[in-house]
Amino acid sequence: MFNNEALDPVSIQSPWRRSQQSVQESKGCQTKAVQSAEAEVQTVSTTVSGTQTESKQQATAQLVPQNFHGPVLPGLEDFLQRVEDTVITQLVRNARSHAFDGFHVNWEDHSHLVSCHHHLQHPSAVERGLHVTGVSWSCTGAVIVCAYGRIDDGDWSTERSYVCTWNLHGRGLNPKQADVVIDVPTAVTALCCHPNQPALFAGGLYSGEVVVWDTSCAEAPMLVQSGMSADGHREPVYEVEWVPLQKKGEFGLLSACSGGRVLLWTLDSDQGRLVLNASYALVQQQVPQSNSSSFKARGSSTVGVTSMALSPWDSDTFLVGSEGGLLLRCSFSSMTPAAVPSEGQSVTPRAPAVFSFRLSSGPIHSIHCSPFHRNLFVCTGTDGLAHVHSLLQSxxxxxVRISESCVFEVQWSPTRPLVFAAATAQGEVQIYDLGRRSLRPAATIEQGGAGTAATCLAFNRQIPHLLAVGKSDATVGVWQLSTDLTEQNPRENSLLEQIANQVAG
Structure with a gap:
């Protein structure tokens, strides 16, 4: 019923595979080539200048202004041409002349040469009627230190006083309230700020003690104190000065008292005391005599020192003035011992006077050495005169007549070689210029009522236009000086040299 039979194969192509292959394509892309180019540039600087002189006719025509629209006076052009050579010759001669060297026209009135900048006072000192006995500027020139005491007669040795400071550059400056007030158990008779450290200043007391204060220590401003000892001062200390020591950067303290002794101290900050380094005593029998001096030694009494000044030119020279009118040049080398004495060892006083000047008629209250000439100094006292001296002549x-009464202090200007200022008992401060034809004051400072004396003054070395003046009414005036009193004039040093080289009569 079934039979084997071989049949030919039949193939059927897939339409899906064929459709997928038909859509596949291969493509490619590429960016265009980047084009680049190089270029160079260079600048070329050129300058074109030219000059041309005018002809003589054109230059002469310029004598008449181009913008002059008025009628030209007849003969004016001819006149100007005739006198031109004569006028030019005279102008050249005037330019070479020295007839008016050093002369400057002052268009200001003398009353406008000074003006009050600040009026400082401590209320407690005013209420107690104390006097300003010393003013001193800090080494920065920003702080002024004021000492209180008394300059009149009477028993005021036990009266308490003050030392006050004001920072004039401070924001909260109050003229009637000091920045720092230090209570002192007795009157302060001398004051001097440290030359390098603005917070340190030294003072001399009526009791004979020497004190150094440090305002950076608000709780305990007293840094060191000499104390009362057999080798120390026993009379009021009228002068204190900072002295550079042989060890670089260190300063000692020189003090002078009315008992005729001058002492050199060194600071021992660790133990809080002043160590006596050297001492000398001025004895009348040991004072050298000059031909012009009528001073005669009487017994072996000492010379009471009332003023002292250090030479800024010679570290071995200092000057002292006495209550008897003696004016002496002294030498440190004659008083410095070979070695510093040990603790408990007394110091042998030396006699340092090497030269005496003409005797004055009364006590010498102030001496100041010129900062512009090594041989000149000025001194004042009760005779009312300011004496300009040379170290080489007696x-x-x-x-110069300053006042009919006492002159308490005198100082040279730190910027003008021929200018100095003097504080008088009449309450005036007279400022003199030795370069003027007349020896009349260049400016006068007057402030305060009748009977108010100007007791002290101090130029500000860092801010030359400021001058501090202490008064007997417990006030300190800070005055501003004009440029006429502070700026040096031409040939001023040569005029000072002429004064120094003249022979005293």
Whole structure:
């Protein structure tokens, strides 16, 4: 019923596979080539200048202004041409002349040369009627230190006083309230700020003690104190000065008292005391005599020192003035011992006076050495005169009448070689210029009522236009000086040299 039979194969192509192959394609892409180019540039600087002189006719025509629209006076152009050579010759001669060297026209009135900048006072000192006995500027020139005491007669040795400071550059400056007030158990008779450290200043007391204060220590401003000892001062200390020591950067303290002794101290901050380094005593029998001095030694009494000044030119020279009118040049080398004495060892006083100047008629209250000439200094006292001296001559080179009464202090200007200021008992501060034809004050400072004396003054070395003046009414005036009193004039040093080289009569 079934039979085997071989049949031919039958193939059927897939339409799906064929459709997939038909859509496959091969493609490719490529970016266009980047084009680049190089270029160079260079600048070229050129300058074109030219000059041309005018002809003589054109230059002459310029004598008449181009913008002059008025009628030209007849003969004016001819006149100007005739006198031109004569006028030019005279102008050249005037330019070479020295007839008016050093002369400057002052268009200001003398009353406008000074003006009050600050009026400082401590209320407690005003209420107690204390006097300003010393003013001193800090080494920065920003702080002024004021000492209180008394300059009149009477028993005021036990009266308490003050030392006050004001920072003039401070934001909260109050003229009637000091920044720092230090209570002192007795009157302060001398004051001097440290030359390098603005917070340190030294003072001399009526009791004979020497004190150094440090305002950076608000709780305990007293840094060191000399104390009362057999080798120390026993009379009021009228002068204190900072002295550079042989060890670089260190300073000692020189003090002078009315008992005729001058002492050199060194600071021992660790033990809080002043160590006596050297001492000398001025004895009348040991004072050198000058031909012009009528001073005669009487017994072996000492010379009471009332003023002292250090030479800024010679570290071995200092000057002292006495209550008897003696004016002496002294030498440190004659008083410095070979070695510093040990603790408990007394110091042998030396006699340092090497030269005496002409005797004054009364006590010498102030001496100041010129900062512009090594041989000149000025001194004042009860005779009312300012004596300009040379270290090489006994007689004064020049004497200027300052006041009919006492002159308490005198100082050279730190910027003008021929200018100095003097504080008088009449309450005036007279400022003199030795370069003027007349020896009349260049400016006068007057402030305060009748009977108010100007007791002290101090130029500000860092801010030359400021001058501090202490008064007997417990006030301190800070005055501003004009440029006429502070800026140096031409040939001023040569005029000072002429004064120094003249022979005293």
């Amino acid at each position: 007689n004064p080179l020049l004497s």
